[in-house]
Amino acid sequence: MVKILVPIDFSPDSKDFVESGLRVLTEVDEINFVYVIPLGMKELEDFVDEDGIEYARKKAEEKMKDFIRDLNARARKITYTIMDGDPASVLIDLANGGEYDALLIGHRGYAYISDFFIGSVTLKLISKVRIPVIVVRKSKKAGEDVFEER
Template sequence: MKLLVPIDGSKASINALRKAIEIAKEYNFSITLLMVVEENHWGYERNQNFWHQVDGSIISVGVEHEVVSKLEERAAELLDAAASTYDFSGIDLEKMVITGEPSIEILDLAKKEGFDLIVMGNRGMSKIKRFFTGSVTQRVIAEAPCPVLSIHEDLK
């Protein structure tokens, strides 16, 4: 049995990780920790036309790849820190960093690898913000090929 645990460093995702460890130990699940790095998260894509109007040489494609590479390295470090902070004894653990749009990458991996359960945090956006922007957790719940356990940041 396989558990997918996407984490982003938020309190909700850390609570989800703790719950996933409990489930894995109780029911003999393996865990795959996943961090998704958003390529366009740092804002270059959004302001690309502006930068080219000012000076096309300010930001180059090489810089974009360098930034994504640094984000991937940082994500791997965070996964390593999570793996060393919590007790994964007796649990088969895999760590993955993927670049892309979080909900799409989580769903694709869940389908491709045949996960039995996804345990993820829900940071609790306001209803208005969720209406306009959606939520990674909401989309995963709606489209996942397996059950999804959504953990709030207020979990004790």
């Protein structure tokens, strides 16, 4: 049974990268989508209370349900997880926890500067995750994807 972890940030390209990656990963039995509410900065602790975190969690859950419903994905089981903290640290811990066979991620999300650069979270995952990391990168040609695996 092949189980993959798929972090998403609800950026405009999230659906495209997931569907592109799953076209190549045809033998996936279980997919766990994960969104990390980015609260990993100590500076935020004084400004974000439990009500704010709970509100963010509910909004993320609504977006996740819509995302999965609109996605063209085939797997025996599709689940999701909403967490909070530093996205890179949370995802590294999840991926290295022994539950997943691979991690599928887009090469950049909302916080990109240029299409040329790999996102900082993606870069940290590539370097610190012990399972295969499949990075889906949107190419310059419309509709063409480039896959990289560590």
